[in-house]
Amino acid sequence: MPTLNEILARLAIVPTTTALLGLAITAGLLIAVPDWRASVLALVAQYILAGLLLTRVIRPEIALIKTLTGAMICVTLYVTARRVGWGRLPLEEGEEPPSWWLLSLMMGVPFRILAALMALALAYSAALRMPLPNVPLEVTLGAFTLCMMGVFGIALAREPLKGGIGLLTVITGFEMFYSSVEQSLVVVGFLGLVNFMIALGIAYLTTYQAAPDEESSA
Amino acid sequence: MIAGVFALIVLPLVAAGVVALLRPFQALRALVAAGVAMTLGAGMLWLPLDRTVQLFGRPVALGEPVELMGRQLVLGGADRTALAAIFLVAGGLFLIGWRARPGPSFFSLGLTLLSLLSAALVVRPFLYASLLLTLAAALAAILMQGQVPGRTRGALRYLVMMTLSLPMFLVAGWLVELYALNPGDVGMARNVMLLLLAGFALLLSVVPFHIWIGPAACESPPVAAVFVLTVCNSAVWFLLLSILQEYSWLSARQDIFQILQLLGFLTAGLGGVLAFSSYDFSPLLAYGVLADYGCALIALGTRTPSGLTAVLFAAVARPVSLALLALGITLARERVRSTGFEKLAGLAWSRPWTAAALIVGGFSLAGIPPLAGFLGRWAEVRLMAATQPVYALAMLGVTLSVAAGVLRGTDYLLQAPPAPTYDSPLQEPEAREPRLMIAFIAVTLLIGLMLSLFPGLVESPLRAIVSSYTFLSAYTH
Numbered sequence: 001m002p003t004l005n006e007i008l009a010r011l012a013i014v015p016t017t018t019a020l021l022g023l024a025i026t027a028g029l030l031i032a033v034p035d036w037r038a039s040v041l042a043l044v045a046q047y048i049l050a051g052l053l054l055t056r057v058i059r060p061e062i063a064l065i066k067t068l069t070g071a072m073i074c075v076t077l078y079v080t081a082r083r084v085g086w087g088r089l090p091l092e093e094g095e096e097p098p099s100w101w102l103l104s105l106m107m108g109v110p111f112r113i114l115a116a117l118m119a120l121a122l123a124y125s126a127a128l129r130m131p132l133p134n135v136p137l138e139v140t141l142g143a144f145t146l147c148m149m150g151v152f153g154i155a156l157a158r159e160p161l162k163g164g165i166g167l168l169t170v171i172t173g174f175e176m177f178y179s180s181v182e183q184s185l186v187v188v189g190f191l192g193l194v195n196f197m198i199a200l201g202i203a204y205l206t207t208y209q210a211a212p213d214e215e216s217s218a
Numbered sequence: 219m220i221a222g223v224f225a226l227i228v229l230p231l232v233a234a235g236v237v238a239l240l241r242p243f244q245a246l247r248a249l250v251a252a253g254v255a256m257t258l259g260a261g262m263l264w265l266p267l268d269r270t271v272q273l274f275g276r277p278v279a280l281g282e283p284v285e286l287m288g289r290q291l292v293l294g295g296a297d298r299t300a301l302a303a304i305f306l307v308a309g310g311l312f313l314i315g316w317r318a319r320p321g322p323s324f325f326s327l328g329l330t331l332l333s334l335l336s337a338a339l340v341v342r343p344f345l346y347a348s349l350l351l352t353l354a355a356a357l358a359a360i361l362m363q364g365q366v367p368g369r370t371r372g373a374l375r376y377l378v379m380m381t382l383s384l385p386m387f388l389v390a391g392w393l394v395e396l397y398a399l400n401p402g403d404v405g406m407a408r409n410v411m412l413l414l415l416a417g418f419a420l421l422l423s424v425v426p427f428h429i430w431i432g433p434a435a436c437e438s439p440p441v442a443a444v445f446v447l448t449v450c451n452s453a454v455w456f457l458l459l460s461i462l463q464e465y466s467w468l469s470a471r472q473d474i475f476q477i478l479q480l481l482g483f484l485t486a487g488l489g490g491v492l493a494f495s496s497y498d499f500s501p502l503l504a505y506g507v508l509a510d511y512g513c514a515l516i517a518l519g520t521r522t523p524s525g526l527t528a529v530l531f532a533a534v535a536r537p538v539s540l541a542l543l544a545l546g547i548t549l550a551r552e553r554v555r556s557t558g559f560e561k562l563a564g565l566a567w568s569r570p571w572t573a574a575a576l577i578v579g580g581f582s583l584a585g586i587p588p589l590a591g592f593l594g595r596w597a598e599v600r601l602m603a604a605t606q607p608v609y610a611l612a613m614l615g616v617t618l619s620v621a622a623g624v625l626r627g628t629d630y631l632l633q634a635p636p637a638p639t640y641d642s643p644l645q646e647p648e649a650r651e652p653r654l655m656i657a658f659i660a661v662t663l664l665i666g667l668m669l670s671l672f673p674g675l676v677e678s679p680l681r682a683i684v685s686s687y688t689f690l691s692a693y694t695h
Contacts, residue, residue, distance in 0.1 A: 167382075171385075186289065187349075194349060197353050204360045205373055209368060211367035
């Protein structure tokens with residue numbers, strides 16, 4: 001049975017370009033796709049890819065801890081979103097759901113795709129003009145991409161779950177840079193706790209958002 | 219021996235657990251939470267910092283520094299008075315929460331917040347404080363959510379703003395360490411300043427990061443909103459002062475104070491305009507407090523002991539004004555499910571205490587004499603008139619704008635009550651205002667009156683705090 005270090009060494013051969021492309025796609029999905037299942041899956045993939053990129057600047061064990069924390073956050077968000085039935089279409093009984101392309105138009109997906117592309121272009125431009133100290137260019141690119149996409153995600157969010165996922169994306173992007181300059185285990189632990197508390201806050205707000213509004217139902 | 223710092227952090231946490239177990243007993247929860255907070259607040263004020271005392275047979279050293287995982291927890295003279303004020307205000311709000319429907323987790327989360335805020339104020343270096351403040355913000359977002367199901371805009375925005383400040387502080391903390399190795403690097407010092415300013419702008423809800431205050435005031439239980447606007451905000455203020463005190467090269471920069479003044483001017487101006495255009499007491503509370511924050515930043519920007527004294531006077535008066543408004547808003551929401559001026563028309567005749575709380579609280583927040591808020595506003599205006607008259611005029615304008623908003627609300631409250639119509643001859647008689655709430659309003663009014671008539675009561679502890687910040691004397695106009 002391979003050891004943890006062997007597994008990490010095998011994963012580390014994932015080409016940087018592939019990991020970066022994956023990060024851009026997952027972060028873009030978080031902005032563009034309104035479906036909660038896709039969002040949570042994209043967030044899981046994002047944590048894994050960010051962890052892989054992080055192995056280039058920090059100890060693999062710490063990168064793994066960060067990825068596992070992210071996975072736990074995703075479980076929390078998944079359970080919350082599933083429980084409140086978030087994103088379910090408000091259809092009458094027997095009513096046919098609209099076709100997927102009509103639904104995409106109604107949800108503003110084309111605009112969101114454009115916004116994601118714009119965020120990506122801004123991130124790429126910023127990474128080339130302002131390379132971060134202490135980290136290689138690919139980590140700078142990854143960090144800027146996640147931060148920019150996260151900010152766009154927050155700005156476009158109408159619900160706590162999407163806004164919260166955007167916030168977690170920003171923090172992940174920031175951690176890609178910060179982990180290389182501050183490797184104290186206390187800080188790593190605190191950052192994990194902060195991420196988890198943010199996820200709990202988002203879970204609570206998502207549940208509360210789904211509760212019926214007495215005023216509007218009255 | 220018990221280190222006082224540990225007691226500050228651990229006792230509220232233990233009490234939070236106890237209070238969570240007492241869930242069905244609202245009165246008991248309020249009394250336990252208020253008792254613990256007020257006892258700790260009083261202890262902070264009266265226990266000596268420099269020697270060990272016996273408490274319940276155990277030696278307690280309040281000023282004993284503690285090392286935890288390589289990080290230092292130190293309670294300084296200024297932190298001690300700051301924490302005392304924070305605990306006492308929180309205690310008062312817990313007491314009000316007994317009857318003011320503060321949300322299901324107000325007491326336990328409030329106590330946990332007190333623990334985190336205490337830790338944030340005593341931990342060194344400040345990057346841990348920012349991590350603790352972010353943890354506190356996540357809990358505060360939950361605390362604020364509890365009045366209107368289906369609406370989470372204010373809490374979500376609050377969480378986003380507070381969390382976005384974290385990267386600024388963490389990078390600033392890293393740069394501060396680098397700067398210590400290379401003190402001649404002017405560019406690095408400027409970057410630290412800009413990062414800290416951005417972080418504090420987010421934490422202090424300076425324009426344009428104020429966007430959570432309005433929705434939070436409308437959606438949250440009023441007492442919970444006031445808890446965040448006073449207790450959490452005060453902790454941020456004292457963190458700012460602590461950083462300025464600790465890094466003399468930072469506080470020696472004139473531009474940091476000029477930028478703070480400019481941000482304060484914008485915040486106060488926008489707060490005044492938005493309060494002036496409000497037709498609802500909830501947004502009025504939000505924008506009134508925004509204007510108050512702005513005025514305080516302008517005063518701090520003078521970098522003088524008088525400026526900081528004015529800031530602290532305002533910080534003492536703010537909880538009184540906001541608590542009154544919160545009590546009034548709670549009662550108004552219970553009665554008419556709204557705080558809109560039109561819905562409250564004529565309310566003063568049937569519910570005089572509710573109206574009194576709304577009117578006096580509003581005018582006090584505006585800074586109108588002889589109410590508590592005048593204490594801070596007068597000190598701020600007098601200081602600015604002597605140093606930067608333009609800012610003094612701006613402050614007066616802001617005061618009048620907020621007061622005009624309250625005056626409009628007062629006009630509605632004092633309108634003649636609607637006459638009974640023949641269509642509804644069997645109307646239910648008006649329920650009386652709850653006696654407990656009347657008692658809370660009366661006591662808060664009394665405290666406000668005492669503060670405004672006898673400012674000397676708080677002057678000496680405030681002057682003691684100011685004298686411990688030596689960075690203020692480094693610059694004179």
